[in-house]
Amino acid sequence: MKHIVALCLLAVSTPAAAEVVSASPNGFEVRQTVPLVVKPEVAFSAFASAPAWWDPAHTYSKKSENLSLNLTPGGCFCERFPDGGGIEHLGVVYVEPGKHIIFTGALGPLLSMAVSGVLDVQVKSTAGGSVLTLDYRASGFFNGSADKVAPAVDGMLAGQMKRFRAYATARPKT
Numbered sequence: 001m002k003h004i005v006a007l008c009l010l011a012v013s014t015p016a017a018a019e020v021v022s023a024s025p026n027g028f029e030v031r032q033t034v035p036l037v038v039k040p041e042v043a044f045s046a047f048a049s050a051p052a053w054w055d056p057a058h059t060y061s062k063k064s065e066n067l068s069l070n071l072t073p074g075g076c077f078c079e080r081f082p083d084g085g086g087i088e089h090l091g092v093v094y095v096e097p098g099k100h101i102i103f104t105g106a107l108g109p110l111l112s113m114a115v116s117g118v119l120d121v122q123v124k125s126t127a128g129g130s131v132l133t134l135d136y137r138a139s140g141f142f143n144g145s146a147d148k149v150a151p152a153v154d155g156m157l158a159g160q161m162k163r164f165r166a167y168a169t170a171r172p173k174t
Contacts, residue, residue: 017031017032017033018030018031018032018154018155018157018158018161019031019032019033019154020150020151020154021135023146023147023150024146024147025142025144025145025146025147026139026140026141026142026144026146027137027138027139027140027142027146028137028138028139028146028147028149028150028153029135029136029137029138030135030136030150030153030154030157031133031134031135031136032132032133032134032154032157032158032161033131033132033133033134034131034132034133034134034161034164034165035126035128035129035130035131036129036130036131036132036165036168036169037128037129037169038129038130038168038169038171039125039129039130040098040099040123040124040125040129040130041098042130042168042171043123043129043130043132043168044097044098044099044123045171046164046167046168046171047101047121047123047132047164047168048069048071049069049167050067050069050077051064051065051066051067051068051069052064052167053160053163053164053166053167053168054067054160054163055159055160055163058108058156058159058160059079060079060081060087061079061080061081061082063082066079066080066081066082066086067079067089068080070092071092071095071097071101072092072095073092073093073094073095074091074092075091075092076088076089076090076091076092077089077090077091077092077103077105087111088105089105089107089108090103090104090105090107090119091103091104091105098123099122099123099124100120100121100122100123101120101121102118102119102120102121103118103119103120103121104116104117104118104119105117105119106138106140107119107136107138107153107156108156110138110140110149110153113140113141113142113143114140114141115138115139115140115141115142116138116139116140117136117137117138117139118135118136118137118138119134119135119136120134120135120136120137121133121134121135132161132164132168134157134161136153136157138153
């Protein structure tokens with residue numbers, strides 16, 4: 001009986017299903033699926049508040065408060081540097097409010113590898129609340145090592161989605 005309870009608790013506490021969908025020497029696709037006990041509009045709003053939940057260890061400035069996310073076509077997920085300058089992590093190319101965002105760009109160190117990527121984020125309604133699915137597809141000059149990089153990118157995004165889930169579920173449910 002203890003084992004069944006432990007497995008149930010593990011299933012409930014598991015924040016995301018992480019998956020390297022495909023990987024080759026020149027590209028990969030990773031997917032995160034995050035079940036949430038909040039309405040889709042709450043999940044979408046929480047995702048839009050990325051500076052509040054993004055891990056500062058995965059910023060150039062080591063400070064999440066230097067991030068901004070402008071969810072309009074032509075907007076960006078950007079980071080300003082304290083002494084001037086900054087970086088566009090992802091550009092916003094598609095927004096269907098409350099449901100779907102598509103970004104383009106190379107996350108983190110992929111930028112200097114001459115890689116392009118598409119981050120596709122969808123929020124859907126479920127019986128218990130919502131589910132957020134994040135797909136990141138990247139290809140380009142990986143010098144033949146995209147299949148080796150994919151698990152690290154998947155792990156980084158899994159960590160971000162764990163933080164996102166905690167932030168989203170702590171918000172008001174209305």
